[in-house]
Amino acid sequence: MPENITIRLLTTEDIPAVQTIAEVAWRAHYPGIISLEQIDYMLNWMYSTEQLGSDIQRGVKFIGLFSQGELSGFAAWELLDASIAYLHKLYLRPEAMGAGLGSQLISSVSLQAKAAGASMLKLAVNKENVKAIKAYERNGFVRLESVCNDIGNGFVMDDYVYSIALS
Template sequence: MIRIATLDDIPVIQQIAYKTWPSTYGAIISEDQIKYMLDLMYSTESLVQQMSKGHQFYLFESDNAQRDNNEVLGFASVSNELEGVFKLNKLYIIPMAHKTGAGKALLTAVKAYAKENGGKQLILQVNKQNPAIEFYKKQGLSILAENVFELEKGFVMDDYIMGIIL
């Protein structure tokens, strides 16, 4: 089940980010850069700011009848970047829930949101070594460009820009 996240969901978004980043990026970037990026993008202050600027966050919850609360298995966020261009900023699924359809469901929700709000194209940045590139290609996205983004402390993001026409 997909639902829109609120400010009250910030702790669960942070938990998922802290669970997924080491396994996703541990072999790609340094532990110091992972810590830096998590602080930069997932501090409470940063997430509040993203939500207040109109970033739409979605949560994927498992339908577990044995629990009172559904377990959140992943999240995504999307924002309107330019006229008709929306950006998938984040899409993370906890490792035990990979290949369950959670990522595809979140991406579908993001595409629908972009279309409903005048989006003609969805883009994203993805590390060139991230195995998720194959997932995105299977979902119809293609590589549009390459870009190296320089960050503070000498860190860099060596990314592909991927996109799909909506």
């Protein structure tokens, strides 16, 4: 694993860096999984400055992983109720993949969620996102169910829901 790794809570001041990583990661990874039109739609919907600011305001925790002082990836999670935390986002710069940084983000989210009282961490991942599915399963997540949610504009999120017990 790379040296000089730090993980810290992100703030609204970090929104431009989060947007940059999301843009680069999505455009590198999702073509062939979802259409370019859906990529544009979802980036505009989920990563607008207003939406990210609103997420932070309502309690979604964004954590950043810094390698050599540069933001290399981020995760976003929130406590849904007293016992369940939900991992909304986890993205790395393409050049940072394969070095265990995603596992470090998962570990950090798991520790924070457990400290907040959660006994389970859940997430949804696109059914065709084989690399992410393998990474989550390597980190102990277990598939719970299959869901398909209409997200508007003629698009759906066709996902598997995974969970892991926090012990």
